[in-house]
Amino acid sequence: xxxxxxxxxxxxxxxxxxxxxxxxxxxxxxxxxxxxxxxxxxxxxxxxxxxxxxxxxxxxxxxxxxxxxxxxxxxxxxxxxxxxxxxxxxxxxxxxxxxxxxxxxxx
Amino acid sequence: xxxxxxxxxxxxxxxxxxxxxxxxxxxxxxxxxxxxxxxxxxxxxxxxxxxxxxxxxxxxxxxxxxxxxxxxxxxxxxxxxxxxxxxxxxxxxxxxxxxxxxxxxxxxxxxxxxxxxxxxxx
Numbered sequence: 001x002x003x004x005x006x007x008x009x010x011x012x013x014x015x016x017x018x019x020x021x022x023x024x025x026x027x028x029x030x031x032x033x034x035x036x037x038x039x040x041x042x043x044x045x046x047x048x049x050x051x052x053x054x055x056x057x058x059x060x061x062x063x064x065x066x067x068x069x070x071x072x073x074x075x076x077x078x079x080x081x082x083x084x085x086x087x088x089x090x091x092x093x094x095x096x097x098x099x100x101x102x103x104x105x106x107x
Numbered sequence: 108x109x110x111x112x113x114x115x116x117x118x119x120x121x122x123x124x125x126x127x128x129x130x131x132x133x134x135x136x137x138x139x140x141x142x143x144x145x146x147x148x149x150x151x152x153x154x155x156x157x158x159x160x161x162x163x164x165x166x167x168x169x170x171x172x173x174x175x176x177x178x179x180x181x182x183x184x185x186x187x188x189x190x191x192x193x194x195x196x197x198x199x200x201x202x203x204x205x206x207x208x209x210x211x212x213x214x215x216x217x218x219x220x221x222x223x224x225x226x227x228x229x
Contacts, residue, residue, distance in 0.1 A: 033218075035218075042200055042221065042222050043151065043202075044220070045217040045218065048215040048217060088150065088151070090218075099149075099150045
């Protein structure tokens with residue numbers, strides 16, 4: 001069946017640094033969505049990618065969909081304390097979320 | 108817009124009792140609602156997909172007789188944990204999606220999540 005892996009599971013970042021989290025699928029995807037869950041909160045939709053090679057930006061967040069539509073990445077520049085949380089990718093209609101990347105920031 | 112509420116936000120019950128959790132879309136009609144459970148520091152695991160007016164579709168390994176789902180209207184889905192046991196203690200989150208609606212809440216068919224229900228079974 002369709003599987004999605006998300007790496008890394010944990011990311012501890014110095015404030016001001018950049019980092020990237022990846023979502024990899026074993027099969028070609030029709031689209032992929034990214035969500036963010038703050039500690040103690042619920043997931044909130046960030047973005048959807050549909051086209052091969054698509055790149056979308058939201059301020060310091062850059063989302064990319066791979067050419068083969070099997071992987072996606074989220075890159076955050078100049079990390080801030082407000083970026084703390086867990087970032088999940090979601091693929092497919094019946095598949096659960098990826099394992100998520102939990103981000104902590106040291107000032 | 109696109110607000111989903113969940114009630115109760117937390118519940119403590121004795122082993123063997125049943126607990127009902129409500130999920131409501133407050134300002135849009137949800138053609139599809141999803142029920143997830145999340146253990147500490149883990150991802151959300153999809154339990155079932157609920158469509159208004161039809162039977163829920165359960166994921167493999169989820170007991171449909173234990174986790175009863177009812178989606179009676181386009182704004183309400185309920186999850187009943189029957190004969191709850193301590194291993195059922197978890198964070199249950201619902202989400203709602205509005206599909207195929209012109210100018211609807213879900214522009215990208217994204218899910219709008221409720222705040223979750225923390226269930227503790229003693």
